[in-house]
Each structure stands twice: as structure tokens, then as C-alpha cells.
Amino acid sequence: MLIRERYKVVRVLEAQECYAFMEAVDIQDRENNTCLLNVYEGPLLRQYLDCFQQMSDCPEFQRIFLAGESLVAVFGECLGRTIDEVFYLGAEHDWKTRLVYTELLLHKALSLANLPPLVSCAAFLSENVFVDLPGDRVRLRYHVRPMEDMNRRELALLAGDQVKKILLGGFSAPEEEHAFLNRLDEGSCESVVQLYSLWHAEREKLQTAYEEREERNPVSRTFCDLGRAIRRKAGKRR
Structure with missing residues (x-):
């Protein structure tokens, strides 16, 4: 045709x-x-x-x-691997890679801030977020499927959902990462501009916390990770 x-x-x-x-x-x-x-x-x-x-x-x-x-x-066109194919549960990416791609992802979301939500929200669905690793690039496939009730806050929520595939907040993650992910779960950001500002304010703290953890010897690192996990679990019970 x-x-x-x-x-x-x-x-x-x-x-x-x-x-x-x-x-x-x-x-x-x-x-x-x-x-x-x-x-x-x-x-x-x-x-x-x-x-x-x-x-x-x-x-x-x-x-x-x-x-x-x-x-x-x-x-x-947009070719490559989707975010779900790269940052799947259990994928072995180090913390530096995860911070880099969180920055790239949120910067890409920020670039959509002035686009109509009907377009930007569709482009930020998992099937349309492509990751070049190695390559340090996040790209979008503009499969602009009709979607109802899209708005700028919805784009921030979609971007937050994608971030949570990169930053997992696992056993060894510092408290700063868990705190950032908790903010995403609260859905307090009304736009991707606010979301990027939040990330910009927290990224250096996350990097510093990971660097400090890396400097410890393996035994000390394990005990510190265990202590943080116990405190988080106790905090959830309150």
C-alpha cells in the first residue's frame, strides 16, 4: 500500500x-x-x-x-531494546549504570514537558521507551495510540514507573534511594518538571551514599546493609 x-x-x-x-x-x-x-x-x-x-x-x-x-x-523510526528488556527484574547492572540511566530517562521525560499529554503519555509507555546499553541513550518510539484522560501529571506518574524499573531499592540500596522511591510512590509530583527537580536534588545524595558503601570492606558492607534492612522493616511496622 x-x-x-x-x-x-x-x-x-x-x-x-x-x-x-x-x-x-x-x-x-x-x-x-x-x-x-x-x-x-x-x-x-x-x-x-x-x-x-x-x-x-x-x-x-x-x-x-x-x-x-x-x-x-x-x-x-526507533529500533533497539525496550526498557523492560534491559532493566528487567534480576538484571545485573551496577549502581553507576542505574544512576546514569535514571538521569537519561528523566531528562528525556523533561524534554516532553511542552508536548500535548495525548502524545507524551503514549510515548512513555514501556513498549515505547528504548534503551541503548551500552550507548548511554534513551529513545522513544512515537506509537501514539489513542488514550483517554491524559494530563501532565499522568506523564510524571508514567516516568516515575519507568524509574522504578531502573532503581530497584533492593537490599543493598542506601536509604537515600528508598526515600526517593517512596516519594515516587506517593505521586506528589504534578509534572515532569517537578519530578526532574526532585531527582536533581537527590541524585548527588544517592551517589555519595553508594560511594561510601563501596569504600567499606565486604564484611562491614554486609552488616550495614543488614542494619538498614532491619530498620526499614521496623519502620513499616509502626
């Missing part, structure tokens, strides 16, 4: 009433010709037309156009 005599559809990745998500080839682009198409029809057309007219802060966004009774939004 050829759309507007330019985009040759390779695969239909999702199809539902009034919406489809496709992988296509731009036959007019000889260099970076693979792209992603979000196609809207019916009542979604006007709603998403308004959204995609506010995309100047999104470098992956290429263009929108009308094709018959459909609105087509074109984005650059």
Missing part, C-alpha cells in the same frame, strides 16, 4: 477502530527512509490534528498530512 505516493507501508503494527500504526518506507528519502505512521480517522482526526500542531519541540516528528479522510502523523 502506498500513501500519498510517498510512503510505502511495510507492516501494520496495530489496527483498531479509527486508528492504525504502521511501519513504512519513505521512497523519496534515500538516506533515512524508514519511518512510523500514526493514522487517525473519524472523531480522532480533529483531536489529534490539534495535538500535532504543537510538536515543534519533538525532533522525531516529521510532518502531518491528510490522506482522504485520514490524518497521518509521520515520525522517525
